[in-house]
Amino acid sequence: MRKGKELCEGFFFLMIRRPTRTTQGRSSAASDVYKRQDTDRCRHQSREQRGPLINGRGQVIGINTVKASAEGLGFAIPINITKPITRKLIETGKFIPTYMGITPLDSEMLGYYATNIEIQKGLYLYNVMKGTPAASAGLKAGDVITHINGTEVNTLIKFKSLLYSLNPGDTISVRYLRNNAENTVDMELAEMPEEYR
Numbered sequence: 001m002r003k004g005k006e007l008c009e010g011f012f013f014l015m016i017r018r019p020t021r022t023t024q025g026r027s028s029a030a031s032d033v034y035k036r037q038d039t040d041r042c043r044h045q046s047r048e049q050r051g052p053l054i055n056g057r058g059q060v061i062g063i064n065t066v067k068a069s070a071e072g073l074g075f076a077i078p079i080n081i082t083k084p085i086t087r088k089l090i091e092t093g094k095f096i097p098t099y100m101g102i103t104p105l106d107s108e109m110l111g112y113y114a115t116n117i118e119i120q121k122g123l124y125l126y127n128v129m130k131g132t133p134a135a136s137a138g139l140k141a142g143d144v145i146t147h148i149n150g151t152e153v154n155t156l157i158k159f160k161s162l163l164y165s166l167n168p169g170d171t172i173s174v175r176y177l178r179n180n181a182e183n184t185v186d187m188e189l190a191e192m193p194e195e196y197r
Helices: 079-092 156-164
Strands: 012-018 021-026 051-055 060-068 073-078 102-105 123-128 144-148 171-178 181-188
Touching: 060 079, 073 079, 079 156, 102 156, 144 156
Parallel strands: none
Antiparallel strands: 012 021, 012 051, 051 060, 060 073, 102 123, 123 144, 144 171, 171 181
C-alpha cells in the first residue's frame, strides 16, 4: 500500500468498479479536504463504485466511496485512514469507531469556512459537543489540538488514523493550545454514536 501523503496532483490511478472493468484517470487536488481524494475525470456510468483505487504500480491508495454522476466526480477514502480499520477487522472481525465529540479543522479546511482564523499547526476546534469526552475533559471551541499521545496532528487524515487505531474506553493524552498557552489533558474515548457513523 502506498502512503496517502505521497500522493500529488496529476498522479496516475486506476479505479476498479466491477470485477471486469476499470477506469483510469489522474488525481486532482489530492489533499485532506473532506477527508477524501478527488478522483475527477474518472468518468463512469455505474453506481457500483465501491472498490480499491490503485496507482500505476498496483498499490492501493484509497477506497472508492461516493460518485456524483452529473459531474463525473468520484471520491475515495485515503488509504492511511483505512489501515487501522482493516487491521482491526482482520484481528478481531469488527471495528468500533472511537469518538471525542469535536469538529476539528486543519489549516486547509479553515479556508473553506467563513473565518479569518489561521493556524500554523494542529487542529482548530470549530465545535465541542456538550456531554462528550472532549467537553468532559474541558476542551472548548477555539482550542487547537497539537498532539495526541505525543504524536503531532496537523491534518484530518493523521487525526482520523490515530483515532481509529484506538478503542472506546482508551485514555489518551491531548496537548492543546488555548490563548497561546499550552495545556495537556487526559481524555477517555467513547464509542461513536450511530448517527455520526
